[in-house]
Amino acid sequence: MRQTWRWFGPQDLVSIDDIRQAGAEGVVSALHHVPSGAVWTPEEIEKRQREVATAANGQPSGLAWEVVESLPVSEDIKKQKNDWREHIANYRTSLRNLAAAGIKVVCYNFMPVLDWTRTDLAWRLPHGGTCMRFDLVDFAAFDIGILKRPGASEDFPPEIVEEANRRLAEMDATRKNELARNIAFGLPGAAEHLTMDDLRAHLEEYGATSPEQLRNHFIAFLEEVVPTAEEVGIRLCCHPDDPPFQLLGLPRIMSTEADYATIMNAVDSPANGITLCSGSLGARPDNDLPGMMRRLGSRVHFLHLRNVKRETANIAGSFYEAEHLGGDTDMVALIAEILKEEERRRAAGREDHSIPMRPDHGQDILDDLKRKAQPGYPAVGRLRGLAELRGIITALSHPEYGLAE
Structure with a gap:
């Protein structure tokens, strides 16, 4: 190789x-x-x-x-x-x-x-380092409660939707903004960065x-x-x-x-x-x-x-x-x-x-x-x-x- x-x-x-x-x-x-x-x-x-x-x-x-x-x-x-x-x-x-x-x-x-796509770009590991992580519940919370995509709740199992709604209720504005930035992060150095409006327009x-x-x-x-x-x-x-x-x-x-x-x-x-x-x-x-x-x-x-x-x-x-x-x-x-x-x-x-x-x-x-x-x-x-x-x-x-x- x-x-x-x-x-x-x-x-x-x-x-x-x-x-x-x-x-x-x-x-x-x-x-x-x-x-x-x-x-x-x-x-x-x-x-x-x-x-x-x-x-x-x-x-x-x-x-x-x-x-x-x-x-x-x-x-x-x-x-x-x-x-x-x-x-x-x-x-x-x-x-x-x-x-x-x-x-x-x-x-x-x-x-x-x-x-x-990741929900966390610096998830803390037991040894003290960090890594990227994809958390399905956090992603569902973004899709359902932040992006507010029509029909999003139907794309996840009921238990995931329930937990996502619970997490949403506990998130402050800072955490919601961080989650949205992480998911729309895209490729480092790219000429294009997605806003929520961009993402909604593409989905439509x-x-x-x-x-x-x-x-x-x-x-x-x-x-x-x-x-x-x-x-x-x-x-x-x-x-x-x-x-x-x-x-x-x-x-x-x-x-x-x-x-x-x-x-x-x-x-x-x-x-x-x-x-x-x-x-x-x-x-x-x-x-x-x-x-x-x-x-x-x-x-x-x-x-x-x-x-x-x-x-x-x-x-x-x-x-x-x-x-x-x-x-x-x-x-x-x-x-x-x-x-x-x-x-x-x-x-x-x-x-x-x-x-x-x-x-x-x-x-x-x-x-x-x-x-x-x-x-x-x-x-x-x-x-x-x-x-x-x-x-x-x-x-x-x-x-x-x-x-x-």
Whole structure:
């Protein structure tokens, strides 16, 4: 696996020098300041490449921008409204510009309205650190009592609604505002931040959009952009829903192995691939991560390795970001399947035999608690995760004791 690290640009409190010291081999980044639907120009791409390639002292960093995360799919494309055709044309132009700059892996998602969603961005852990958490009751309280979405109460079990109403009665205005900010936080550094009015307007525009309709829109998008990706040698890889279940009455169509199989079969091309995120998919108890890697591995172009601890056995439930080896996903079994897939690729002569991975998210520990970097992206917490993952990779790759025959 090629070890990479996500960087949000010069404003990121985890610097390029920090990434070098962590031992990462490449950088995952994006042009977060460019609005969704607009073209990523050669000039802006080159500027970000220079920033990645330069250490604080002005000397070469030895790092390169290797993976895009994310080239966003606009809401117009997802809804097939307004300027969606122009946005698809711009997306294809951006792919051509990225390929011309030497970048070959592009991650994106097709989640309607919200990117990853958490109710708490700094939940206190017993050891004194913090992590992100999704509390289903708090989310129901937001949906029912703060957003006041019509019909919200019908989307939750009665016991969740009852507890949500109890919590709402105990919340003051400060706590309600904090909860709303956390849920609408979106991607750090993004050009667009949702207000409650924005969120309501998006939900109204989606209306009664069914999963089938959204899936058809997704396939239509892929039918347009995958041929371009094939032509220029880019590997597209879709990130799963996070969390992988319905929220706000919106359809979720990339939450299970069956969802991925449907999309891979609909546009059957090596350029139409998967970002296998063990944390997002692992929040659902019915997702078998090692099995997914074994069955769909030939189309996995990017790996997010992280872990979550589920607090219930329900499909939709509360969970928190655990240590990379401490959650409900068997990380050793998953990495074993990844290494087997890489060996199959080597035997087949595939150029992409080393799959880029990054230690995704992490708990805020030690100096992270003072640094206050982007939620989910601490320096020390991710370094700990990368060290743990490296240990597994090293052990499983050992010529005498590992998987090698």
